[in-house]
Each structure stands twice: as C-alpha cells, then as structure tokens.
Amino acid sequence: MQTGLPDNELIPLVLKGDQQAYKVLVDRYQSYIFTLAFRLMQSREDAEEVAQDVFVKAYRSLADFKGGSKFSTWLYTIAHNTGITYLRKKKQKMVAIDDESTFTQLENQESDFKANQVEDKSRKDMVNRAIEMLSPDDAQIITLFYRGDQSLDEIAAIMGLETNTVKVRLFRARQKLKEKMEKFFSEEVSNLQTV
Amino acid sequence: MENQKNMEESLWDFIDGSSSPAEKARITHLLETNPAWQKAYAAMMDMNALFRETNLEEPSMRFSKNVMEEIAKHTIAPSTKSYVNNKIIYSIGGFFLILIGGILAYLFTQIDYSQQGSITIPSSLPKMNTDWSFLGNSTTLNIFLIIDTVLGLFLVDKFLQNKKDKLKAKSA
Numbered sequence: 001m002q003t004g005l006p007d008n009e010l011i012p013l014v015l016k017g018d019q020q021a022y023k024v025l026v027d028r029y030q031s032y033i034f035t036l037a038f039r040l041m042q043s044r045e046d047a048e049e050v051a052q053d054v055f056v057k058a059y060r061s062l063a064d065f066k067g068g069s070k071f072s073t074w075l076y077t078i079a080h081n082t083g084i085t086y087l088r089k090k091k092q093k094m095v096a097i098d099d100e101s102t103f104t105q106l107e108n109q110e111s112d113f114k115a116n117q118v119e120d121k122s123r124k125d126m127v128n129r130a131i132e133m134l135s136p137d138d139a140q141i142i143t144l145f146y147r148g149d150q151s152l153d154e155i156a157a158i159m160g161l162e163t164n165t166v167k168v169r170l171f172r173a174r175q176k177l178k179e180k181m182e183k184f185f186s187e188e189v190s191n192l193q194t195v
Numbered sequence: 196m197e198n199q200k201n202m203e204e205s206l207w208d209f210i211d212g213s214s215s216p217a218e219k220a221r222i223t224h225l226l227e228t229n230p231a232w233q234k235a236y237a238a239m240m241d242m243n244a245l246f247r248e249t250n251l252e253e254p255s256m257r258f259s260k261n262v263m264e265e266i267a268k269h270t271i272a273p274s275t276k277s278y279v280n281n282k283i284i285y286s287i288g289g290f291f292l293i294l295i296g297g298i299l300a301y302l303f304t305q306i307d308y309s310q311q312g313s314i315t316i317p318s319s320l321p322k323m324n325t326d327w328s329f330l331g332n333s334t335t336l337n338i339f340l341i342i343d344t345v346l347g348l349f350l351v352d353k354f355l356q357n358k359k360d361k362l363k364a365k366s367a
Contacts, residue, residue, distance in 0.1 A: 015271060022266065026259045031251040038252045048254050055262045056269060063274035127249045146246045152213065171207055178242060 003027075007071035014062055026055055029072065032148055033079050039131070039139035040083040050086050054079045073154045076144060080158050130180040138173035145170055202232065206239050270365075278357055287346060294339065 002010060002024050013021035033054050038047035058078050065074050131139050137159075144150045144158065152170070156163040208214045209222045225232040 019263065019266065023259060023263055026262050030254055030258055030262075034254040034258070035252040044252075047252070048258065051254055051258070052262055052265060056265050059266045060269050060272050062271050063277075064272075123245060124248050124250050127245055131249065142246065143249075147249060147251060152211070167208075167213065171204060174207065174242070174246070175203075177246070 008067060011062065011065065011067075011071065014059075022059060025071075029075055030055075032072070033075065035143055035147065036076060036079045036140060037083055039143055040080075040087065040136045042132070042136070046086065046090075050083050051079070053086070054082050057082060069154070069157065072148065073150060073158060076148060076150065077158045080140070080160075126181065126185045127177075130177055130185065133180045133184075134173060134176055137169065138176060141166065141170050142173050142177060202235055203239070206232070206236055209236075210239060210243055280353070283350065283353070290342065290346065 002013070002021050005013075005021075005024070007025065007028075010021045010025055014025070030051065034047055034051045037050040037054070038044065041047045041050060054075070058075055061078075065071065131142055134142065140159070141155060144155045145152075150158065152163050152166050155161075155170075156166045159166065161169075205214070205218065205222055209219065214222060222232075226236055
C-alpha cells in the first residue's frame with residue numbers, strides 16, 4: 001500500500017510511529033546502502049553490519065531530517081560517516097586514491113577471476129568486478145554518481161569534500177575504471193568503441 | 196596525450212551537464228564538425244551507459260527483518276531543535292558578549308593615553324596602564340561567578356527534567 005509513496009510522504013508517517021512505513025524506506029534503499037558499505041568495507045559481513053547500523057541511526061535521528069536535501073543524500077551521508085567510523089574502529093587503513101600497491105594486490109586477485117570466469121560474465125558483471133578493483137573512495141564516487149543518482153554537489157556534501165574535488169576524483173575514477181576494464185576484460189571492452 | 200586528456204575532460208563535463216554555456220557551444224560545434232571528437236564522444240557515451248547499468252550488491256535475505264527487529268528496540272529521538280532551547284543559547288551567548296564588552300570597556304577606560312611606550316617603533320602607540328586587580332578581588336568577579344553557577348544549575352535542571360519526561364513517556 002505504502003510502497004508507492006515517495007520518501008517525503010513516508011517520513012511523516014514514520015515520525016507518527018508507523019514502523020511499516022520505515023520498512024518501505026529500508027526496502028527501497030537497502031541495496032544502495034549495502035553497496036556503498038560494501039565498496040568501503042570490501043567484506044559482505046562488515047558491510048551488512050554497517051548497513052544495519054545506518055538504518056538504525058537514520059531511524060533514531062529521523063526527526064532531524066528537515067528535507068533540506070533529498071532523503072537519499074541524507075541517508076548516504078550517514079552511510080559514509082558510519083562506514084568511515086567503522087573502518088577507523090577496526091583500524092583498517094583507508095586505501096588512498098593512488099595506492100598502487102593495493103591496486104596491484106587487487107589486480108593479482110583478479111587474475112584468477114580473469115582466467116576462470118570472465119567468459120561467463122555479462123557486461124554488467126564486468127563493470128562490477130572492475131569497480132571492486134578501484135579504491136574505496138573511487139568506487140564510492142562512481143556508485144553514488146551512477147547508481148545513487150547523486151549530483152556532484154550532493155556527493156561533495158556526502159563525502160565532506162569540495163565539489164571541484166569530487167569532479168576531479170570522478171574523472172580520475174572513470175579513467176581508472178576504463179583502464180581496469182581494458183586490462184582485465186579486453187574482449188568485452190573491444191566490443192565497445194575505445195576512446 | 197595532454198590534448199586527449201583535455202578532450203576527455205571536456206567531454207565528460209559535457210556529458211554530465213556541468214559545462215559552462217560557452218564550453219557547451221564549443222563542444223557542440225566540435226561534435227558537429229570534428230570526427231575525432233565524434234568518435235570519442237560515442238565511446239564515452241557507451242561507457243557512461245555501461246557504468247549506469249552496474250548491478251547493486253544485495254544484502255542477505257533477512258536484512259530488512261533484522262533492521263526492523265533492531266529499530267523496534269529504539270525510539271525516534273526528538274529533533275535537536277526541540278531540546279536545544281534557542282533562548283538558553285541566546286542567553287549564554289548574550290552573557291559572554293556582555294562579559295567581553297564589559298571587560299573591553301573597562302580596559303579602554305584604564306588606558307593612559309598621555310604616556311608613550313619605551314619602544315620607539317611604533318612610537319605613537321599609547322602605553323597601556325591597566326589595573327587588573329578587579330579580577331582578583333571584588334564583587335565584579337563574584338557576580339560573574341554567581342551568574343555562571345545559576346546558568347549551570349539551570350542547564351542541569353533542564354537536562355534532568357528532559358530525562359524524567361522521557362522515562363515517564365516510556366513507562367506510559
């Protein structure tokens with residue numbers, strides 16, 4: 001019944017105590033939040049824990065959402081901050097944008113994949129696997145821009161960066177993604193026109 | 196190489212819709228006339244479509260059930276605005292502004308403008324001859340301390356009252 005309602009109509013219902021309305025929001029955004037968390041954590045277990053934490057935090061502070069931004073932008077901001085905090089707590093090092101050693105490590109992991117599975121993979125899977133080979137920051141920007149439907153300004157707000165920085169990072173992330181695809185999925189990419 | 200990078204950068208801006216109107220017109224013209232730009236644009240549009248097609252990762256089947264079970268243990272916290280009373284914030288802000296203003300006004304009245312400092316550069320600066328003793332003795336400091344204490348007690352009372360209300364609401 002409520003599944004068709006837009007976010008801004010569901011939120012007042014949740015604030016009035018309708019938890020089923022919140023379930024609609026959870027169902028609507030769980031894949032996005034989980035994907036963002038997974039890009040950052042690179043572990044399904046951690047990503048699930050973070051994603052659950054994000055929805056609980058969002059529920060508890062829902063009264064503070066005043067509609068100044070899209071609900072998704074607000075939720076992704078909580079997801080980004082929760083993920084970063086979780087990583088810090090686990091004392092995992094965030095992979096820097098130009099951390100080539102990590103890329104090499106990831107690329108080595110990918111070589112097995114390339115040898116065994118690439119033939120069975122669709123174009124979509126190819127891009128997904130290539131995104132997993134990016135640094136968490138780059139993967140998050142690509143995901144927010146292309147799947148999260150967030151503008152450069154909104155991504156800047158989510159990640160606490162300047163819009164121009166996001167623009168530059170998005171450009172570099174696309175370049176890297178293209179390089180990965182050309183390197184590991186050359187057959188599929190050859191079907192596309194090369195730049 | 197640099198030209199290629201600039202072309203790609205310009206084309207991505209164009210595709211994302213973040214080019215300036217002048218740049219947009221320039222690129223539109225190039226796309227109508229230049230085969231290299233046309234080829235690059237077509238390839239980037241393909242890439243763009245491909246990036247949009249990516250699959251989202253799916254959490255476990257029980258995910259939303261787990262979330263709903265978890266939030267059943269929680270209540271929505273009241274909006275920050277509802278428990279941060281603006282009047283209290285303004286009162287505290289006002290108090291400190293008055294305090295700073297008072298001290299500054301006092302200091303200015305204590306400056307002896309007739310004396311010149313022993314340092315020659317800048318020679319025209321007045322030498323400050325301030326009596327700080329008012330901070331150590333007297334009623335002025337005591338009054339400030341009393342006001343601070345009253346405000347502190349007021350905030351503690353407000354905090355405890357909120358907590359009491361929450362407990363009442365929960366038990367009801």
